[in-house]
Amino acid sequence: MSAPATFLDKLFDQGLLYDSGVDGLYGRSAVFEDVISRFEQLALNLGKDEISEAMVFPPGMPVPDFKTSGYMKNFPQLAGTVHSFCGNDHDHMGLIQCMAAGEDWTANQKITDIALTPAACYPLYPILARRGKLPEEGAYVALQSYCFRHEPSKEPTRMQMFRQREYVRVGTQEQTIAFRETWKQRGVEIMELLQLPHEVDVANDPFFGRAGRMMGVSQREQELKFEMLVPVNDGAGPTACMSFNYHMDNFGKAWGITLADGTPAHTACVGFGLERLALALFRHHGLDTAQWPEGVRKALWG
Amino acid sequence: MSAPATFLDKLFDQGLLYDSGVDGLYGRSAVFEDVISRFEQLALNLGKDEISEAMVFPPGMPVPDFKTSGYMKNFPQLAGTVHSFCGNDHDHMGLIQCMAAGEDWTANQKITDIALTPAACYPLYPILARRGKLPEEGAYVALQSYCFRHEPSKEPTRMQMFRQREYVRVGTQEQTIAFRETWKQRGVEIMELLQLPHEVDVANDPFFGRAGRMMGVSQREQELKFEMLVPVNDGAGPTACMSFNYHMDNFGKAWGITLADGTPAHTACVGFGLERLALALFRHHGLDTAQWPEGVRKALWG
Numbered sequence: 001m002s003a004p005a006t007f008l009d010k011l012f013d014q015g016l017l018y019d020s021g022v023d024g025l026y027g028r029s030a031v032f033e034d035v036i037s038r039f040e041q042l043a044l045n046l047g048k049d050e051i052s053e054a055m056v057f058p059p060g061m062p063v064p065d066f067k068t069s070g071y072m073k074n075f076p077q078l079a080g081t082v083h084s085f086c087g088n089d090h091d092h093m094g095l096i097q098c099m100a101a102g103e104d105w106t107a108n109q110k111i112t113d114i115a116l117t118p119a120a121c122y123p124l125y126p127i128l129a130r131r132g133k134l135p136e137e138g139a140y141v142a143l144q145s146y147c148f149r150h151e152p153s154k155e156p157t158r159m160q161m162f163r164q165r166e167y168v169r170v171g172t173q174e175q176t177i178a179f180r181e182t183w184k185q186r187g188v189e190i191m192e193l194l195q196l197p198h199e200v201d202v203a204n205d206p207f208f209g210r211a212g213r214m215m216g217v218s219q220r221e222q223e224l225k226f227e228m229l230v231p232v233n234d235g236a237g238p239t240a241c242m243s244f245n246y247h248m249d250n251f252g253k254a255w256g257i258t259l260a261d262g263t264p265a266h267t268a269c270v271g272f273g274l275e276r277l278a279l280a281l282f283r284h285h286g287l288d289t290a291q292w293p294e295g296v297r298k299a300l301w302g
Numbered sequence: 303m304s305a306p307a308t309f310l311d312k313l314f315d316q317g318l319l320y321d322s323g324v325d326g327l328y329g330r331s332a333v334f335e336d337v338i339s340r341f342e343q344l345a346l347n348l349g350k351d352e353i354s355e356a357m358v359f360p361p362g363m364p365v366p367d368f369k370t371s372g373y374m375k376n377f378p379q380l381a382g383t384v385h386s387f388c389g390n391d392h393d394h395m396g397l398i399q400c401m402a403a404g405e406d407w408t409a410n411q412k413i414t415d416i417a418l419t420p421a422a423c424y425p426l427y428p429i430l431a432r433r434g435k436l437p438e439e440g441a442y443v444a445l446q447s448y449c450f451r452h453e454p455s456k457e458p459t460r461m462q463m464f465r466q467r468e469y470v471r472v473g474t475q476e477q478t479i480a481f482r483e484t485w486k487q488r489g490v491e492i493m494e495l496l497q498l499p500h501e502v503d504v505a506n507d508p509f510f511g512r513a514g515r516m517m518g519v520s521q522r523e524q525e526l527k528f529e530m531l532v533p534v535n536d537g538a539g540p541t542a543c544m545s546f547n548y549h550m551d552n553f554g555k556a557w558g559i560t561l562a563d564g565t566p567a568h569t570a571c572v573g574f575g576l577e578r579l580a581l582a583l584f585r586h587h588g589l590d591t592a593q594w595p596e597g598v599r600k601a602l603w604g
Contacts, residue, residue, distance in 0.1 A: 015355075018357060018429055019429075020363065020364050020367075020425060020428070020429075021364050021366070021367070021428070022364045022415045022416065025360060025362060025363070025364065025415075025416060026360070027357045027358070027359050027360075027425060027429065028357065028358045028359070028360075029355075029356070029357060030356035030357070030358075030444075032358075033358045053317075053331075054331070054332035055320060055329045055330065055331060055332070056329065056330045056331075056332075056334075056335045057329050057330070058327060058328070058329075058330075058448065058461070058462075058463035058464070059361040059448055059463060060327060060450075060462070060463050061322065061327070062322050062323050062324045062327065064323070065322075065323070067401060072387070072397065072398075072401060072407070073398055073401075076387035076389075076394055076397060077386070077387055078386075079386060079387060080384045080385065080386055080414065080416075081384070081385050081386075081408065081411055082382045082383070082384060082385075082418060082450070082452075083382065083383050083384075083385050083411070083413070084379070084380075084381060084382055084383075084452040085374070085378035085379055085381060087378075089511045089512060092378055092510060092511055095374065095378060096374075096375055099369060099374060099375075105374070106383065106412075106413045109383055109385070109413065110408075111385070111408045111411065112382065112452055113324045113327075113454070114324065114327060114382075114462065114463075116384060123322060123329060124329075126322070126323070127320055127321075127322075127329065142332075146360065146361055146448060148362075148384070150384075150386040150414055152415070159360070160360075160362070160416065161360035161361060161362050161416075162360070208394060209390075209391040209394055210391060
């Protein structure tokens with residue numbers, strides 16, 4: 001007797017995702033993409049009167065800015081750097097021979113200027129810093145990017161390459177905390193509109209190593225991170241489909257983003273895990289979007 | 303006297319692209335993205351009655367399939383592999399110290415299972431191969447993917463991370479050659495609709511090294527690759543905004559894709575360089591889309 005099909009198996013069988021042979025790396029069908037773009041439109045409409053700017057980033061960011069972010073300090077296990085062949089004809093012959101012999105062929109792969117973006121808002125901060133002091137009203141930016149996290153998994157919600165849509169608020173402590181509270185409420189409204197079971201809870205990022213555990217505890221105690229949790233995977237705990245983050249003035253200090261009065265800016269962001277939200281919808285409303293509840297279809301397709 | 307602003311400067315000044323500090327790595331504005339998605343819709347409509355399937359891929363593909371593609375043999379200088387930290391707490395302390403001292407910190411960055419996708423159709427072939435023999439009618443797939451090529455440049459059309467939309471035909475020699483001819487014609491029709499100066503010419507890929515030069519010559523002689531050329535950049539030659547490629551049965555053999563009769567499949571693809579097409583439109587019709595010719599606006603926005 002074969003094991004019952006997992007949720008991931010069903011997504012492959014239905015042709016919603018395409019298996020690549022690498023866990024967490026999947027092609028998306030046209031139907032899956034349509035759900036994502038409809039959700040993006042819904043989320044974009046909610047903030048359209050407030051944003052100062054909208055940007056879409058490519059999947060990579062400059063290595064110097066990536067270093068400034070502290071990501072290699074806090075989450076080195078998840079980070080991805082882009083390496084390219086830097087050799088001559090002779091080195092290339094060696095590479096081909098190693099590859100043919102099944103040996104390590106990566107000796108001449110050297111780091112480029114590009115790291116894969118770990119969170120959609122990271123490329124924004126250096127852009128704001130280069131503009132000089134923020135205006136009184138701060139910045140309120142809508143973003144989207146492919147992100148990378150090196151954590152191969154059979155849980156369909158834990159992809160290695162996935163998209164985040166974000167709103168980012170940069171300004172005073174009051175502005176950024178108010179922003180985060182507004183979006184926690186809007187997040188709940190979105191989940192009710194989409195008829196998905198949900199719960200908002202305090203959370204922490206997966207900081208690396210022994211020292212990292214203390215940082216996670218501190219992040220929870222200060223209530224810097226909240227997540228919108230939805231049961232999606234077989235058996236496992238619920239999945240964070242949105243997150244609501246207040247970074248205090250950490251990023252303002254790291255990148256040198258300053259308020260009109262010259263003090264470091266505070267930042268906050270709300271992130272929507274686009275693939276995770278699509279998967280939550282398929283999990284709870286079925287694999288055929290035509291059969292989804294009328295209210296959900298109306299919210300997405302109008 | 304300062305030098306006259308380049309096309310790239312103007313794109314930054316107008317807020318259509320955002321500079322990251324790395325050549326060929328730019329954020330896109332909402333307006334830039336809208337032009338891209340409108341062009342995609344135009345291109346998708348042209349093939350909608352013919353396709354058997356539509357897929358969107360993440361920006362990476364499995365390393366084993368990447369090796370099978372021969373890309374490291376032919377274009378090692380352009381390829382990007384994804385590397386992650388594979389160490390313990392102690393190694394991590396070393397990494398942080400190297401980074402702080404401005405030394406090389408990449409000793410523990412090891413290759414993952416993922417390479418950045420060099421062309422949108424590469425992740426498709428292994429998926430087709432795993433399905434077994436093709437049906438009589440072959441396959442006709444619409445695709446989209448972010449692609450990576452390591453070629454930093456000040457030419458705005460030569461981005462390191464960019465998107466390709468493709469149609470791929472997999473089948474007999476007759477099917478694939480007929481497909482390519484149809485799309486060469488449709489490519490011209492699209493350029494006329496968009497009122498862009500254009501020329502179709504035979505071309506070759508930038509094969510690496512001395513041996514590579516011979517391959518380029520052979521590819522031209524066999525007329526395997528045509529490009530849709532449009533003047534876009536300051537001074538430099540015209541830019542390939544579309545390409546029309548016939549791979550013979552090379553990919554069919556490499557990945558083991560077989561026809562119903564058991565022989566290796568032939569493949570052909572048409573690729574649209576989405577950022578390049580958007581840049582061509584901005585170059586020729588101006589930086590304000592509201593001022594574009596009425597026929598162009600109608601073709602894109604309906």
